[in-house]
Amino acid sequence: MEIASKYNPSASEDKWYKYWMDQKLFHSEPDEREPYTILMPPPNVTGVLHMGHMLNNTIQDILIRRARMMGKNACWVPGTDHASIATEAKVVNRLKERGIDKKDLTREEFLEHAYEWTDEYGGIILKQLQKMGASADWDRKYFTMDEDRSEGVIKSFVELYEKGLIYRGVRMVNWDPAALTALSDEEVIYKEQQGKLYYLRYKIEGSEEYVTIATTRPETILGDTAVCVHPDDERFTHLKGKKVIVPLVNRVIPIIQDEYVDMEFGTGCLKITPAHDVNDYEIGMKHNLKVIDIFNDNGTLSEAAELFVGEDRFEVRKSIIPTLEEAGNIVKIEDYNNKVGYSERTHVAIEPKLSAQWYLKMDEISKPALENVMNDTVQFHPAKFKNVFRHWMENVKDWCVSRQLYWGHQIPVYYLEDNTFVVAETKEKALEMAKEKSGNANLTIADLRQDDDVLDTWASSWLLPFTGFEKPEDLAYYYPTSDLVTGHDIIFFWVARMIIAGYEFKGELPFKNVYFTGMVRDKQRRKMSKSLGNSPDPLDLIDKYGADSVRIGMLFCSPAGGDLLFDESQPEQGRNFANKIWNAFRLVKGWEIDDTIEQPESAKQAIAWFDAKLDQTIETLDDHFSKYRISDALMTVYTVFWQEFSSWYLEAIKPAYQKPLDAATYKATCEFFDKMLRILHPFMPFLTEELWQALEERKEGESIMTVDMPTVSGADASLLDKFEMLKEAVGGVRNVRKGKNIPMKDALALNILSGDGFSDYFNPILTKLANLSELNMVNEKVEGAISFMVRTSEYFVPMDGLIDVEEEIKKLEKELAHQQGFLKGVMKKLGNERFVGSAPEAVVAKEKQKQADAEAKIKTLTESIANLKK
């Protein structure tokens, strides 16, 4: 059979993905097996695959494929998120390009455009996930705004309202003047910004005196309703009870006192604009101040401002300065850095604004979630995120769930003519309630006005662990889900709220484990971004290196919770590994098999050893997976395949050039290969399927995806240490060859003076791998030979006196010095009575063993040096 010398991923990827789909291998239905469920964090419906998705979904696919092979009923539920504000912003932009203004559209018309957009772009990302090999159950694909999900969202709102947990409140919110909607605190990003600090003086009423305040937002003086000083500030005690005049608008406002004021900052005198600053608002409430809202929703100045009406807030900040200057109110202007909040979605500066919104009370319902994360009922990996979580949960604020958008679940609140309202799942139900409430039996649906607002996107996605399952029997079987894999950046947006919802609505946790991924950054630790051009397209990488290579490339260095510094050398390393596996397969399949020849001893031993090695590897792998150390698990299979299997095992059994291999060894090797492919499969699904299918004749419908993961077989573990000694011996001979420039094809003789724990078990392999003409056990040192030590045994390669005595002595003395230094350290410990007295016995015994070994080596080395010096 002729096999290409390089693996060609593109040829096999589409083929096997189609095969898996045709065979319905991703699909799960409840049965008697233990379920293993992952809810895929839904990407935005109009999104495209980026490196973050790639990392995230690779990890999920690894977990789900492994669980499937471990006999569980694995179900990975995919879907897309309507992403209300993000999608609406995109639709608004596209309409603008077509010359359409959102304002000119009715809600229905706008939604038509939005659906058109989602139909066009929606689901592209799911197709892209298939390219990377995602084994999700596509038959269960959901959309957060489809009928089933919407029903769940509305139901939950009504339920929470009826429990008294939802209320309407006028509060200071984060207002996005571009999207014209309120945002939750989590949707605001604070950025350091270079600005100015303006010192403005306000005339005191009935006096020629002034007070000076400092502000970063001079335009807001138009909304000032007080000036505030600290009660203990002696500089201002004489102003108590006086009033000042707001510049330009000449409004008379009181001077109040409050401990909130920082005496050190600015002039110690603070202007209060309750409508446009959260802290000012609170002070305003406390002191019963008037609230003057000087901004329109879009960030221009309103009639209430009296001046600059209709102009943009940032324009006014500039143009008000000369006006103030002219009026003699500017004292000085300083450079000042402060933090300004920006909308996560539209990137405009948010405006604190008073507004009526719907809130969900968080304090009570978040308690079970906090408790069950802290006691590890829900486990976080890595656990350090528990602290972050606790901090947020202990200071949780009520959740503003309403958004002034069209794209989303419209709030099920229906207003009557008199502005009282009812909350119901359907219009019909609402009408019934309204009739009862008003006592008017003649009301019709047309008399009810549904609230214009929609719900925050997260108010639908926090329910997904259960609304993700439509049939009750599915929900009963799959819920709670097993693992959640997501970025730590949405721990509050999503993870915390899902846990809250799980306990609130189901009385049970939504998932048992949360694996947090880091962010994918470039080598300079910069975030991946379009403008920097440092964000590779995962699909291009898949084209270039193959999906398996990109998958494992991402994982080589991706600790849980830590950022992944991506570089193209990583998929390249992945490709190299894929090729290594490919070529090992090519080697094995290329051998001619002869079932009449006897199995060599060396092969028998190599098989016994590798059996034990594989056993140990499976144990290590299980341990890594149990701790969610995915990178370590990958590195384990990487090393075992490349180092142990390819470089040691295959070399040990390899027949001489153009000689056949015995049938028994071939059979064992194919079994090993089969097992190696299985443990590799979750990481590299395509290549392993390709080779597994080629390893032997398979029946239609068979797949490596559904065979069992190898389990620990109880192999002889003592062989492992003996083999490590063999490796050292082979290395020793290689060093001799290198030092003397003796090519591999010239056979050498080797004599061994055995020490403690020596085993000759692997001598046949040693003979083969070191290319020895003879291998003898001796009772005394060999003259005229180059020597090296493995543990306490001494190995001699006779050189017919062709050795450089000086060099040999130097080499041995160096080793001697090292051993003596080591012994000194050991003796220092053992010489310390307090150590011997207080350390555990086992530790002391270990030190004594070290001492004995070191002394034996020193003795041998000293003698050898003396011999050479003779």
Add this chain to the structure above:
RNA sequence: GGGCGAUUAGCUCAGUUGGUUUAGAGCACUUGGUUUACACCCAAGGGGUCGGGGGUUCGACUCCCUCAUCGCCCA
């Protein structure tokens, strides 16, 4: 300003409740090697006073304090 975390080889990271030979891995680097699966390869090698200082202990990369630097979250 408050909180959380990090600092170990050139880079990215392990190092599990303090004691497994005087700290490990991958990549990178240096040297040598190609008729015999793979140069997307094989073999060998160099490289770290575990951020600085102090403390606890018989013993500290590991625990405590402090300083420095960086990152993240929240205000």
